Amino acid sequence: MALGRADRPLVAVGGGAFLLADHVPGAREVIRPAHAEVANAVGAAIALASGRLETIVPASGGGSSRARLIDNAKEEAAARAVAAGADPATVQIVELSEIPLSYLPEPAVRLHVKAAGPLARQAG
Numbered sequence: 001m002a003l004g005r006a007d008r009p010l011v012a013v014g015g016g017a018f019l020l021a022d023h024v025p026g027a028r029e030v031i032r033p034a035h036a037e038v039a040n041a042v043g044a045a046i047a048l049a050s051g052r053l054e055t056i057v058p059a060s061g062g063g064s065s066r067a068r069l070i071d072n073a074k075e076e077a078a079a080r081a082v083a084a085g086a087d088p089a090t091v092q093i094v095e096l097s098e099i100p101l102s103y104l105p106e107p108a109v110r111l112h113v114k115a116a117g118p119l120a121r122q123a124g
Contacts, residue, residue, distance in 0.1 A: 007026070008027065008028055009028050009030075009031050010024055010027035010029070012030055012032050013032075013033065013036040013039035013040075014037070015037055015040060017036050018032075018037070048116040048117055048118060048119075049081055049082075049085040049086035049116065049118075050081050050086070050114055050115065050116035050117075051076075051077045051078065051079065051080025051081035051082070052080065052112070052113065052114045053077040053080065053112075053113045054111065054113075055069075055110075055111050056104075056108050056111070057069045057108065057109060057111050058106065058107065058108055058109075059098075059100060059101075059106075059108050060107060074093050074096070074113055077114060078093070078115040080115070081115040081117055082117075082120075086115075086117035086118065087117050087118055087119065087121070088117075090118055091115050091117035093114070094116045095113065095114035096112070096114075
């Protein structure tokens with residue numbers, strides 16, 4: 001619920017929506033759409049399958065070896081997304097971040113890679 005100066009409607013969805021009172025302070029009205037109790041299931045059904053990988057790579061230098069390590073991490077994250085049910089033809093890298101680590105003897109970063117894609121269609 002977003003609080004602000006203007007009273008806004010509160011749309012209640014999900015399995016716990018029935019727990020809300022019919023009048024909530026700060027909300028103009030409480031709206032319960034038809035079939036609101038299955039909103040979480042609908043969200044889960046249309047969600048992307050994803051895979052993540054975290055590893056440590058050199059912060060700089062190494063040139064092609066560093067690039068190869070990052071490419072390998074992307075491939076592994078994509079493979080994990082496929083293992084989770086993603087269509088291999090549509091998996092994409094959706095997040096890649098590098099966080100410097102200061103407590104190692106050589107400059108390094110924690111590499112976080114996330115790959116995701118729509119669920120593969122099942123044969124049959």
